[in-house]
Amino acid sequence: MNLQLKKIGHRYGATDVLQDIDLxxxxxxxxxxxxxxxxxxxxxxxxxxxxxxxxTGQVVQIxxxxxxxxxxxxxxxxxxxxxPWRSVEGNIRxxxxxxxxxxxxxxxxxxxxxxxxxxxxxxxxxxxxxxxxMKQRVAIARALAVKPAVMLMDEPLSALDSQTRELLMxxxxxxxxxxxxxxxxxxxxxxxxxxxxxxxxxLSRRPGCIREVVDxxxxxAERTLGHPDLERQQQHLWNLMRDEAMAADQxxxxx
Amino acid sequence: xxxxxxxxxxxTVLFRGGGFAPRPNRWAGAALFIALIALLExxxxxxxxxxxxLPRPSDVLSTFIDLWNSGLLWKHLxxxxxxxxxxxxxxxxxxxxxxxxxxxxxxxxxxxxxxxxAIFPIPKIALLPLFVIWFGIDxxxxxxxxxxxxxxxxxxxxxxxxxNVDRSLIRMGQxxxxxxxxxxxxxxxxxxxxxxxxxxxxSLAIAIILLVAAEMLGAEYGIGAYILExxxxxxxxxxxxxxxxLSLLGLGMSxxxxxxxxxLLGWRT
Numbered sequence: 239m240n241l242q243l244k245k246i247g248h249r250y251g252a253t254d255v256l257q258d259i260d261l262x263x264x265x266x267x268x269x270x271x272x273x274x275x276x277x278x279x280x281x282x283x284x285x286x287x288x289x290x291x292x293x294t295g296q297v298v299q300i301x302x303x304x305x306x307x308x309x310x311x312x313x314x315x316x317x318x319x320x321x322p323w324r325s326v327e328g329n330i331r332x333x334x335x336x337x338x339x340x341x342x343x344x345x346x347x348x349x350x351x352x353x354x355x356x357x358x359x360x361x362x363x364x365x366x367x368x369x370x371x372m373k374q375r376v377a378i379a380r381a382l383a384v385k386p387a388v389m390l391m392d393e394p395l396s397a398l399d400s401q402t403r404e405l406l407m408x409x410x411x412x413x414x415x416x417x418x419x420x421x422x423x424x425x426x427x428x429x430x431x432x433x434x435x436x437x438x439x440x441l442s443r444r445p446g447c448i449r450e451v452v453d454x455x456x457x458x459a460e461r462t463l464g465h466p467d468l469e470r471q472q473q474h475l476w477n478l479m480r481d482e483a484m485a486a487d488q489x490x491x492x493x
Numbered sequence: 494x495x496x497x498x499x500x501x502x503x504x505t506v507l508f509r510g511g512g513f514a515p516r517p518n519r520w521a522g523a524a525l526f527i528a529l530i531a532l533l534e535x536x537x538x539x540x541x542x543x544x545x546x547l548p549r550p551s552d553v554l555s556t557f558i559d560l561w562n563s564g565l566l567w568k569h570l571x572x573x574x575x576x577x578x579x580x581x582x583x584x585x586x587x588x589x590x591x592x593x594x595x596x597x598x599x600x601x602x603x604x605x606x607x608x609x610x611a612i613f614p615i616p617k618i619a620l621l622p623l624f625v626i627w628f629g630i631d632x633x634x635x636x637x638x639x640x641x642x643x644x645x646x647x648x649x650x651x652x653x654x655x656x657n658v659d660r661s662l663i664r665m666g667q668x669x670x671x672x673x674x675x676x677x678x679x680x681x682x683x684x685x686x687x688x689x690x691x692x693x694x695x696s697l698a699i700a701i702i703l704l705v706a707a708e709m710l711g712a713e714y715g716i717g718a719y720i721l722e723x724x725x726x727x728x729x730x731x732x733x734x735x736x737x738x739l740s741l742l743g744l745g746m747s748x749x750x751x752x753x754x755x756x757l758l759g760w761r762t
Binding site: 287289309311312313315317319321322323324332333335336364365366380384 | 661662664665667668669670671672675679680683758760761
């Protein structure tokens with residue numbers, strides 16, 4: 239299933255947040271969206287997944303999601319959004335409960351996603367017992383459990399320290415290499431963007447519109463820390479964003 | 494870097510952190526309690542406090558033991574307990590139910606919040622005669638009074654608690670296409686539970702106050718009736734026995750809610 243954004247525009251009151259966004263999200267690819275803070279990248283993600291209605295334009299689904307997909311458009315949030323009163327297993331069970339799946343199938347799905355995210359030993363743990371990285375693994379496991387057609391990841395690694403971030407990036411690359419998934423990945427971290435994105439969309443500052451789409455052809459598995467081509471791409475992205483970021487930084491927040 | 498010398502001795506950096514972090518202390522509460530009672534006992538024995546001012550704690554204790562031995566204690570406690578239980582259960586369940594509805598539906602909120610705010614400050618005791626006319630002099634009017642009194646604080650605590658449920662968890666539920674009912678049952682309700690329980694602490698204390706008030710008006714047995722009788726006879730020992738029983742009742746309730754919190758809210762950090 240592909241997603242297509244057609245002339246998406248969005249405004250909060252009198253403020254234009256997004257303008258004329260046209261974008262294709264091809265199946266099996268990771269599209270990263272980067273931009274200076276406040277450019278509306280998280281808003282764009284909420285529009286894509288139907289958590290908010292765009293003021294103009296529409297998000298079109300091309301082709302049907304795979305038949306076994308329980309929740310075609312599935313989010314991974316920056317703040318993990320785990321229910322603190324449910325165990326790791328219970329948090330994953332939560333999103334399977336409304337689909338009329340038998341107990342045995344639920345069991346199979348939970349075991350499978352916990353194995354894929356290396357969480358099997360933490361099955362009964364409560365979120366408060368887990369580190370930030372582990373919590374985000376649980377959230378990723380939960381997203382995988384509903385077999386999404388497109389994963390919508392909203393700064394999933396931004397709340398983590400840089401070492402944990404490296405580890406989780408490797409995990410994401412492994413997950414994708416084993417079974418390619420489609421994802422829209424919003425981040426402000428250019429390194430994450432060049433490591434994980436097949437295409438990197440650069441948004442301008444508010445009102446956000448697409449400045450450039452940078453395709454990166456190096457296979458994900460070969461994108462190691464400090465890869466010279468990636469460094470060059472990252473530099474290029476930074477050059478694109480630098481002035482925007484500076485201007486965005488100096489903007490007054492009109493509350 | 495300046496040299497260490499006679500005129501320039503090394504100094505340890507002063508500690509200025511710490512504090513502002515309450516730590517649990519198991520014994521302070523009991524110790525203060527015992528100290529106060531001991532002080533009263535000494536005061537009354539030495540004659541510093543006259544028997545007309547306060548009864549001697551040991552006399553209160555012996556009155557309590559007499560009450561226990563005569564079997565009258567249960568005769569008073571059982572009806573009080575059942576009134577408290579039935580009244581508070583009705584009041585709290587309605588309170589939690591309506592509170593959740595107010596938290597979820599804007600129209601209900603707009604309509605009911607001012608109404609609840611108007612009812613809240615009415616001293617429910619003042620309405621007792623009215624309740625007697627509506628529900629009769631027997632148990633029903635007592636249930637109604639206690640229920641009404643626990644209802645309002647529970648409503649206020651509950652919709653406040655629902656308002657405080659982490660919206661990002663609700664968005665998460667929506668993003669996984671959970672049904673509305675699932676979101677309420679599995680996210681809103683457990684998320685509001687801490688607030689509801691702390692509201693219940695207040696509601697139940699109010700329930701005890703109203704229990705006594707209700708029993709002072711037309712009840713043969715019950716702690717309130719016992720206290721009223723002791724008061725009119727100016728029997729301070731019995732009056733204080735009754736009051737002590739109420740305090741114990743309150744302590745017991747608070748401990749019960751504490752256990753409930755431990756059981757239901759073990760997930761909190």
